Every structure is written in C-alpha cells, then in structure tokens.
Amino acid sequence: MEYPFREIEKKWQKIWEENRTFYVDIEDERSKFYLLSMFPYPSGVLHMGHVSNYSIADAIARYNIMNGYKVLQPMGYDSFGMPAENYAIQHHSHPEITTHENIDKMRKQFKSCGFGYDWDREVITCDEDYYRWNQWFFLKMFEMGLVYKKSSYVNWCPSCQTVLANEQAEGGICWRCDSKVEQKEIEQWFIKITDYVEELLDHSKLGNWPQRVITMQKNWIGKSFGTEIIFKVADEEIELPVFTTRPDTIFGCTYMVLAAEHPLVEKLIAKNSEKEKVLQFIQEVLNEDKIERTAEDTEKIGVFTGSYAINPVNNEKIPIWIGNYVLMDYGTGAVMCVPAHDQRDFEFAHKYDLPIRIVIQKPDKSLVLEEMKEAYIDEGVLVESAKFNDQKNITAIENISKWMEEKGIGRRTVHYRLRDWGISRQRYWGTPIPIVYCDDCGAVPVPEEELPVRLPKDVAVGKTRKNPLLSVPEFVHTTCPKCGGPAQRETDTMDTFFDSSWYYARFCDAHNNNEPFDSEKANYWLPVDQYIGGIEHACMHLLYARFFHKFMRDIGLVNTDEPFTNLLTQGMVTKDGAKMSKSKGNIVDPEEYIDRYGSDTLRVFMLFASPPEKDVEWNDEGVKGAFRFLNRIWVLVTEKQTFLKSLPNRYDEKAVMPGFAKKLRFSTHSTIKKVTEDINKRMQFNTAIAALMEHLNNVSAFECNEQSEKIVKAVYYEAIAAIPKLLQPFAPHLSEEVWSMLGNQTSILETGWIDYNEKFLIQDEVTYVIQINGKLRSKIVVDIDTPKETVEELALADEKTQKYTKGKTVRKVIVIPKKLVNIVV
RNA sequence: GCGAAAGUGGCGGAACUGGUAGACGCGCUGGACUUAGAAUCCAGUGGCCGAAAGGUUGUAGGGGUUCGAAUCCCCUCUUUCGCACCA
Numbered sequence: 001m002e003y004p005f006r007e008i009e010k011k012w013q014k015i016w017e018e019n020r021t022f023y024v025d026i027e028d029e030r031s032k033f034y035l036l037s038m039f040p041y042p043s044g045v046l047h048m049g050h051v052s053n054y055s056i057a058d059a060i061a062r063y064n065i066m067n068g069y070k071v072l073q074p075m076g077y078d079s080f081g082m083p084a085e086n087y088a089i090q091h092h093s094h095p096e097i098t099t100h101e102n103i104d105k106m107r108k109q110f111k112s113c114g115f116g117y118d119w120d121r122e123v124i125t126c127d128e129d130y131y132r133w134n135q136w137f138f139l140k141m142f143e144m145g146l147v148y149k150k151s152s153y154v155n156w157c158p159s160c161q162t163v164l165a166n167e168q169a170e171g172g173i174c175w176r177c178d179s180k181v182e183q184k185e186i187e188q189w190f191i192k193i194t195d196y197v198e199e200l201l202d203h204s205k206l207g208n209w210p211q212r213v214i215t216m217q218k219n220w221i222g223k224s225f226g227t228e229i230i231f232k233v234a235d236e237e238i239e240l241p242v243f244t245t246r247p248d249t250i251f252g253c254t255y256m257v258l259a260a261e262h263p264l265v266e267k268l269i270a271k272n273s274e275k276e277k278v279l280q281f282i283q284e285v286l287n288e289d290k291i292e293r294t295a296e297d298t299e300k301i302g303v304f305t306g307s308y309a310i311n312p313v314n315n316e317k318i319p320i321w322i323g324n325y326v327l328m329d330y331g332t333g334a335v336m337c338v339p340a341h342d343q344r345d346f347e348f349a350h351k352y353d354l355p356i357r358i359v360i361q362k363p364d365k366s367l368v369l370e371e372m373k374e375a376y377i378d379e380g381v382l383v384e385s386a387k388f389n390d391q392k393n394i395t396a397i398e399n400i401s402k403w404m405e406e407k408g409i410g411r412r413t414v415h416y417r418l419r420d421w422g423i424s425r426q427r428y429w430g431t432p433i434p435i436v437y438c439d440d441c442g443a444v445p446v447p448e449e450e451l452p453v454r455l456p457k458d459v460a461v462g463k464t465r466k467n468p469l470l471s472v473p474e475f476v477h478t479t480c481p482k483c484g485g486p487a488q489r490e491t492d493t494m495d496t497f498f499d500s501s502w503y504y505a506r507f508c509d510a511h512n513n514n515e516p517f518d519s520e521k522a523n524y525w526l527p528v529d530q531y532i533g534g535i536e537h538a539c540m541h542l543l544y545a546r547f548f549h550k551f552m553r554d555i556g557l558v559n560t561d562e563p564f565t566n567l568l569t570q571g572m573v574t575k576d577g578a579k580m581s582k583s584k585g586n587i588v589d590p591e592e593y594i595d596r597y598g599s600d601t602l603r604v605f606m607l608f609a610s611p612p613e614k615d616v617e618w619n620d621e622g623v624k625g626a627f628r629f630l631n632r633i634w635v636l637v638t639e640k641q642t643f644l645k646s647l648p649n650r651y652d653e654k655a656v657m658p659g660f661a662k663k664l665r666f667s668t669h670s671t672i673k674k675v676t677e678d679i680n681k682r683m684q685f686n687t688a689i690a691a692l693m694e695h696l697n698n699v700s701a702f703e704c705n706e707q708s709e710k711i712v713k714a715v716y717y718e719a720i721a722a723i724p725k726l727l728q729p730f731a732p733h734l735s736e737e738v739w740s741m742l743g744n745q746t747s748i749l750e751t752g753w754i755d756y757n758e759k760f761l762i763q764d765e766v767t768y769v770i771q772i773n774g775k776l777r778s779k780i781v782v783d784i785d786t787p788k789e790t791v792e793e794l795a796l797a798d799e800k801t802q803k804y805t806k807g808k809t810v811r812k813v814i815v816i817p818k819k820l821v822n823i824v825v
Numbered sequence: 826g827c828g829a830a831a832g833u834g835g836c837g838g839a840a841c842u843g844g845u846a847g848a849c850g851c852g853c854u855g856g857a858c859u860u861a862g863a864a865u866c867c868a869g870u871g872g873c874c875g876a877a878a879g880g881u882u883g884u885a886g887g888g889g890u891u892c893g894a895a896u897c898c899c900c901u902c903u904u905u906c907g908c909a910c911c912a
Contacts, residue, residue, distance in 0.1 A: 081912065166911085216906095424910090537912085539828095540909065579906095609850090614838090615905080625850050689850090693849055773892075811892090
C-alpha cells in the first residue's frame with residue numbers, strides 16, 4: 001500500500017496558506033525567532049542542495065513554532081550576477097525575462113515542498129525596488145569616506161575585449177575563445193572594509209558559530225605584528241618601505257625583491273640597459289595565475305632591476321630585484337630578503353647566485369653556510385648583527401624594532417591580509433554604480449533624490465561580449481549633477497555580494513519605498529537568530545555581511561553589532577562522492593522525487609542521511625527507505641483508526657502496569673527526550689529520526705486490543721500520539737494528517753511541543769560490562785543503586801571472569817558507575 | 826602552495842564527557858504470503874576460524890599516552906571547501 005501523499009501534502013499546504021500559519025507580524029505577542037537560510041540564485045530549477053538546506057531550516061522553524069515562538073522565515077532570490085547574464089545569452093533572451101521566469105518556477109517548487117515561508121516578504125535583488133537601496137547605501141558610504149577608486153588588475157581577454165572572472169580564466173585561458181588571458185590594469189571602486197578590520201576580528205559578540213568559520217575568518221583577515229623598515233634607493237631620494245615580521249634578521253638582508261606590479265618599478269629600471277628584457281619578464285609574471293605564483297613548489301624566478309637599495313642598519317648596498325613570488329596585495333609589495341632564514345629567499349638566492357649571510361645561529365653554533373640545504377627558520381642567537389650579537393632572536397625582534405624606531409628608520413606596525421572590497425564589475429546584470437563622470441567636476445555621486453539609476457532594459461544582451469551598458473547612449477550620456485554640463489555615467493555595476501550583504505535586514509520590512517527598511521522594524525527582528533548556509537561562504541559573504549551590519553549601525557539604521565547570532569553551515573549534496581554539477585552529469589532533480597514519493601519523504605531522507613554539517617550522499621534506495629518509514633506510520637494509524645480513537649488519552653501515573661507496558665512507556669518518553677535534545681541542543685536530525693524509527697518499531701511490536709487492560713491501552717495511545725508530534729519538523733504534512741486522524745481538530749502546529757516525564761526514564765536495573773585487561777569478557781545485570789564495592793565483588797565472582805582470573809593475580813579493579821568494571825590481571 | 830575540515834562494515838551513518846564499536850536505515854542472504862512479480866512481514870548480516878559455544882581481528886596508515894583510544898598527542902596518506910570578478 002502506498003499512502004496518498006499527493007492529496008495529503010496539497011491539503012495541508014492549502015490549510016497552512018489559508019490559516020496564514022507562517023505569516024508573522026510585530027503585533028503578535030509571541031516572542032520572535034528570526035530564522036534565515038541563505039537565499040538562492042534563481043536558476044529556475046530547485047537543486048537537491050536547496051531542498052537539503054531548506055529542509056534543515058524548516059525543521060528548526062516548525063520545532064520553534066511548536067515551542068511558542070513566532071518564527072520569521074522569509075525567502076528571496078539573489079538574482080543579479082553573471083549566471084543570469086550567461087543564461088540569457090544562451091537562451092537568446094534577456095535576463096530581465098529569464099530571471100523572472102525562473103523565479104516563478106522556483107517559487108512554485110518551494111510551495112510544493114511545503115516550506116513555511118512568509119511569502120509577503122519576498123525579496124528579489126534584481127528588482128528596482130531592491131537595488132535602488134544598494135545605490136543609496138553606496139552613496140552613504142561615499143559620504144562617510146568609505147568608498148574610493150583605485151586601479152587594480154583584472155583578467156582580460158584580448159580577443160573578447162572583456163574582463164573575465166577567475167573561474168572563466170582558469171589556467172590562464174579564456175573559457176570562450178581559448179585565448180591567453182592577460183592582466184590589465186583598470187580603475188575600480190573599492191569599499192574600505194579594512195576600516196572595520198579590528199571589529200571584524202572580534203567574534204566575541206556572536207552566539208553559536210562553528211569554530212572553524214571563526215578560525216577561517218581570522219586567518220583570512222590575517223593580522224600580523226611586524227616592523228616597517230624604510231630602505232632608500234641608492235643615489236636617489238626614493239623610499240622603499242618593506243614590511244617584515246622578522247626584523248631580527250635585518251642584518252642578514254642581502255637583496256630586495258619587488259612585486260612586478262610595484263609602482264616604483266618603472267623608475268628603478270629606467271637606467272637599465274636591458275630594460276626591454278625586464279619589461280617582458282614583468283608582463284609574463286603578471287599573466288601568471290596568482291595562486292600558482294605563490295605556491296611553494298612553483299619555481300621562484302626574478303630579474304635584476306639595475307638599481308640598488310641601502311640597508312638602513314649597516315648602509316650596505318644591496319641589489320633590487322623583481323620576483324614572481326612577491327605580491328602587491330600584501331604588505332608594501334616589497335620584501336627584504338634574508339636567504340639564510342627564509343626558504344623562498346634561500347631558493348631564490350641560490351638560483352641567482354646572490355649572497356647569503358647567517359645572522360641567526362643554532363644554540364650550539366653548528367650552522368655552516370656551505371652545508372645549508374635549506375633556510376634556518378628556527379630560534380637561535382644573533383651573530384654578525386652589530387650590537388645585537390648574542391641576543392636571542394625572540395628578544396632581538398623587540399630590541400631591533402625599538403632601536404630602528406629611535407633612529408627613524410623603521411616603526412612597529414600591524415599588517416592585515418584582508419584587502420579592501422572591490423565592487424566594480426564590468427557587466428550588465430547588476431546594480432549600476434551611482435556615479436557620473438564630468439569633464440570639469442570629475443567623479444560625482446548621483447544625488448539621492450535622483451535614485452534609482454535604472455538599469456536600462458532595452459539592451460541587446462550577448463551581441464557583444466563587452467559590457468552592454470557601454471552601447472546604450474541614453475544611459476551613458478547624462479548631465480553633471482553639480483554643474484549641469486555634459487557627463488557620462490559609470491557603466492560598472494556592483495558585485496552581487498553587495499546585494500546579499502543586507503538582504504536579511506530588508507526582510508524585516510520588504511516593501512518599504514522610502515528607505516531600505518524601517519529601523520524600528522529591523523531592530524525588532526534583528527539579529528537573525530539562526531542563519532543557515534554553506535561553509536563556502538565562511539570568508540567572503542559572511543565577512544561582507546558582518547561589515548555591512550556594522551556600517552548600518554554607524555549610520556543609525558540598526559542598533560546591534562552583529563547580523564547573525566547563530567550560524568549553521570550545512571554540507572552539500574553529493575552523488576558518487578562528488579558535488580552534483582552539470583559538468584559531471586550527476587544531477588538529481590528534486591521535482592521527480594517529489595512527484596514520486598512526496599516532499600515529506602525527500603525531507604526525511606535528506607535529514608536522515610547525515611548530520612546537517614556534513615555532506616549528504618544521494619541514494620535512490622535510501623529515499624525508498626524514508627518512504628517506507630512514513631508509509632508504516634500511515635498504515636499503522638489507518639488500520640487501527642477506530643480502535644485508536646476509542647483509547648483513553650490520559651492515564652493514572654501511579655497505576656501498576658505490566659513490564660511490557662512499562663517498556664513501551666520508557667520508549668515513548670526516552671524518544672521524546674532524544675528527539676527534543678537532538679533538535680535543540682545538537683541540531684542533529686539524523687539521530688532524532690533514527691530514534692523515531694526505533695520507537696515506531698517498538699510500537700509496531702506492541703500487542704494491544706479491545707481486551708487489553710485500561711492502563712495498557714492508555715500507554716499504547718500515548719506511544720502513538722507522540723509520533724505525529726515528533727514527526728512534525730521532519731515530515732510536516734504526514735504529521736498533520738496523522739494528528740487529525742487521531743481525532744484532533746486543529747493544526748498540530750498550534751498545539752505545543754511534547755514533554756517527557758523524567759519519572760518514566762528511571763530504570764531499576766543496569767548492565768555492567770566486565771572487561772579483563774580492557775577486553776570485553778562478560779556482563780552482569782545489577783540493581784541500579786548497588787554500591788561500587790558490591791559491583792566489584794559481583795564482577796570478580798562472575799563465572800566468566802573466573803575463567804580469566806584463575807591462577808592470576810588481580811592487580812587493579814576499576815569500576816565506572818553504571819557502566820563497566822575493568823579487571824587488570 | 827596557503828588556510829579550514831573530514832576519513833568508522835558492501836553503502837549512508839551512530840557511538841554526545843576517554844568506557845560494550847557498528848544504533849537507525851539501505852543493500853544482501855534465507856524464510857512466509859503470492860499462479861508469478863511488486864509490495865509487505867519474520868530471521869540473519871564487519872572480517873577470519875568454528876556446527877555451535879566461543880575465539881580472534883577490526884574505526885585511512887604508522888607511532889605514542891592510558892587500566893581502557895574511533896575519541897587525546899606526533900608523523901604520513903587521501904578526499905572536500907575557500908583563496909578576493911561564481912554565488
């Protein structure tokens with residue numbers, strides 16, 4: 001028999017919608033719980049990953065509703081960005097059309113899953129009423145001095161005449177035309193996220209966040225204490241500051257290396273007779289992949305600039321090189337090189353025959369230059385370092401820095417790996433950056449009253465690979481807001497991370513046309529109590545959103561410091577051990593399974609297959625297993641419906657009952673306890689469902705009929721009635737149906753969660769495991785409060801124990817209360 | 826390469842605080858029902874030896890701490906995620 005999931009699911013979805021079960025407002029007296037899942041990019045098809053993620057969230061939502069909270073669970077679409085543009089090109093359409101079509105499809109699919117969303121708050125980021133506030137925020141940031149323009153390098157395909165994303169330029173080859181990708185320097189808008197770096201480093205105001213996300217963010221921000229040392233270029237008045245965490249090795253610095261992008265490179269190579277060669281080298285380095293460039297096993301290559309610098313501590317003249325292993329993004333783009341004590345420098349010096357000088361000796365002074373096979377990076381004592389000789393290098397770090405500060409050749413500084421947020425994208429499908437370029441006034445922000453700067457719709461997407469906005473004269477040509485003269489609009493659009501940095505706040509007041517959201521409303525709902533999304537967002541999205549929240553706080557829009565109190569990072573859905581993707585051809589379509597088994601089955605499978613933080617391996621047979629479980633519940637209740645309705649729904653707690661009934665009561669109450677704690681303490685649904693399955697097995701094996709004692713009937717009823725309650729978070733439709741079949745009139749969501757009674761969890765006997773030398777040899781069952789000494793005696797007297805202890809001396813006996821006895825012989 | 830995690834039967838996983846490894850489910854094997862299949866129900870199921878009782882081995886690999894290690898420490902291997910223009 002197959003339970004009628006199609007009718008059941010449709011029926012309850014309709015009832016929830018009519019009752020407006022999941023629509024919430026501030027006036028409602030229950031306390032708030034804001035539950036948010038990362039919103040999807042609307043590809044048009046619901047992916048298994050979505051179902052998994054949103055099933056986890058919905059389970060938490062429903063559990064909290066039953067525990068008396070009003071749960072705000074909104075849904076929206078992260079609908080700007082490259083995939084939408086590419087999708088439209090492929091389908092010879094326009095992203096405006098395809099995106100909205102896709103959104104409509106996805107909304108329908110979400111509804112068929114029965115997720116408990118407040119649809120009145122739907123947010124679509126590519127709609128004007130949303131992105132206009134991106135522009136508004138940009139202007140506020142501009143006012144606050146958080147926005148600036150600087151040039152930086154982008155992947156450039158010379159044949160397509162377009163900027164490429166890193167993923168489109170893999171291996172240095174353009175994804176479309178296979179041309180070699182170049183690095184091109186262009187002007188871009190940046191946001192000073194680094195102004196908030198210290199606050200972003202402080203995770204103390206967060207609730208329950210995975211430690212690993214915090215660690216990843218800390219490493220990403222990469223705070224390091226060090227010293228900035230100012231080198232001067234020989235015979236020039238040019239200063240070349242370097243940042244180092246190892247000022248103790250400064251006397252061993254024998255050359256310098258600059259990044260190929262370093263702004264002074266041009267000056268330094270001006271007098272070099274082999275200038276052309278150097279320029280060619282620079283071009284080659286620039287076109288290398290950045291990850292490859294810094295990889296330790298990549299060959300370190302370089303070229304001499306022809307210029308020298310002066311080591312400020314000993315006035316030595318040292319050569320200045322350009323190398324592939326130095327990046328402009330970190331520190332000052334110039335490093336002092338100490339080949340004896342840095343592995344990369346060591347390799348580089350050997351390759352180009354540069355001098356190496358030991359300045360840190362092993363405590364036994366055994367380090368010999370000629371015998372060194374690698375750099376010595378451990379602790380030691382300073383040598384050849386003038387007045388710092390014989391100091392431990394750890395102390396010398398401090399002393400040398402102080403001394404350099406006094407001499408004015410260096411200062412202690414803090415450096416961060418975190419860079420400012422580049423938001424410019426040379427693409428069509430994004431929020432236009434509200435800036436106008438005037439020949440006289442320069443870059444002028446668009447006045448607030450003139451927002452939104454509308455993204456023109458009448459654009460031939462895909463005709464050229466260049467940013468289509470460039471070919472819309474009505475958009476580009478405008479007048480300067482300052483002087484009224486002719487001007488051009490900025491054609492760059494914003495990074496889509498901008499959209500997703502504040503959407504959680506928009507959900508609090510999704511249709512406000514006068515401001516991004518009403519402060520009071522946002523302060524009521526925020527912060528998000530539980531945020532759920534993939535670990536891949538650990539550094540970027542989650543940092544941008546934290547930054548944005550602090551910025552919104554500083555302009556008075558919100559009154560909290562952090563946007564997301566608790567965070568759950570869920571795993572992805574895999575098949576054959578790999579992430580589901582089009583290119584691998586291992587995609588499984590959720591809709592097919594919803595049609596075949598219903599959304600309850602799909603949810604139960606997803607939640608049961610693994611704990612939420614881990615990946616879920618797709619398994620067709622496993623889905624059938626989930627269906628079988630739900631079917632068994634339905635059959636059990638349907639077959640006995642009349643009998644069940646006749647059973648007493650209360651019983652005398654003190655009534656004497658037979659052992660088998662006591663056991664069932666234990667099963668009921670321990671299952672309630674297990675499911676409750678697995679949901680609210682551990683957020684582990686697989687074990688909760690396993691416990692429920694076990695309980696169902698116990699109930700199915702239980703014999704109860706018209707002739708049974710009254711107390712037995714009551715215990716049986718209690719055992720069955722607990723099932724729909726505990727099932728609601730995982731299989732909500734069936735849960736409701738079973739609940740109503742038991743004669744209940746209202747939605748189970750309106751009834752409370754179910755409590756267990758500690759009294760019924762107390763057992764009279766306990767099994768002790770007996771180990772001999774740590775190996776399991778026997779078991780004894782004793783009264784629960786048997787004293788330790790008696791347990792020891794009983795264990796030693798045990799027949800099987802005797803077999804192993806005979807003729808041997810018992811050296812030690814360890815008794816762990818209610819668990820085991822270990823006898824060491 | 827750097828940063829962060831993970832690795833347990835044929836498979837997904839459980840073991841929460843260092844204390845019975847393999848809960849629960851899938852698969853498989855045998856049986857019941859059936860003309861037959863599907864579905865359902867019952868029993869068994871880490872490997873090896875054994876008819877059984879039982880023994881022995883076993884949590885990626887190697888070493889260590891402990892009465893006792895899947896769990897703690899060190900080393901190695903493998904896989905996954907992120908690395909700033911995918912979202």
